[in-house]
Amino acid sequence: NAGVTQTPKFRILKIGQSMTLQCTQDMNHNYMYWYRQDPGMGLKLIYYSVGAGITDKGEVPNGYNVSRSTTEDFPLRLELAAPSQTSVYFCASSYSSGGYGDTQYFGPGTRLTVL
Amino acid sequence: KNEVEQSPQNLTAQEGEFITINCSYSVGISALHWLQQHPGGGIVSLFMLSSGKKKHGRLIATINIQEKHSSLHITASHPRDSAVYICAVGGYNTDKLIFGTGTRLQVFP
Numbered sequence: 001n002a003g004v005t006q007t008p009k010f011r012i013l014k015i016g017q018s019m020t021l022q023c024t025q026d027m028n029h030n031y032m033y034w035y036r037q038d039p040g041m042g043l044k045l046i047y048y049s050v051g052a053g054i055t056d057k058g059e060v061p062n063g064y065n066v067s068r069s070t071t072e073d074f075p076l077r078l079e080l081a082a083p084s085q086t087s088v089y090f091c092a093s094s095y096s097s098g099g100y101g102d103t104q105y106f107g108p109g110t111r112l113t114v115l
Numbered sequence: 116k117n118e119v120e121q122s123p124q125n126l127t128a129q130e131g132e133f134i135t136i137n138c139s140y141s142v143g144i145s146a147l148h149w150l151q152q153h154p155g156g157g158i159v160s161l162f163m164l165s166s167g168k169k170k171h172g173r174l175i176a177t178i179n180i181q182e183k184h185s186s187l188h189i190t191a192s193h194p195r196d197s198a199v200y201i202c203a204v205g206g207y208n209t210d211k212l213i214f215g216t217g218t219r220l221q222v223f224p
Binding site: 031041042045048050090097104106111 | 210
């Protein structure tokens, strides 16, 4: 099993550009999450999904969109990139809810810089 | 005030020392997670606790639900233990975790 994979690993965007961060898991997990990690701050939840076709906002959803058309994939779309979106983005998945104690498996992260 | 507070923020130790990292939280929880983030950035789950104590190798995690406090201990620390250790809590009836800001540990030979 590859686990949770993310692409790209690094990206530099200009202000106003758009991009999609890809996330795929091969563990047949129902739950998938997108987090951002800013220096010195804890992980912040952007969006999450409890199954194909179902998504919900986290703490910091503004400027992002998601979709979940399959169990395996959970892409994160950035529209009109802004410097405030410079961060490291992590995708994670779990079979059931992390709130109920299920382990979350993290991807390697995408380091995004917006200039 | 953050709902999950970790202390200390930074910790340095000599190889072989006993390490303790603390996590306090202010919300009712159903589970508490300890995670490790290595300098390369990857995040792995170490423990999930809902009560008592768990041990894995040189790592021991404890939780006191009444006091809303958890500790992560590392016995006989080693330079390869150098990482950021993150505490996260999951509440009842929620699919989300709340994360602490992490404790950066450096162990020197």
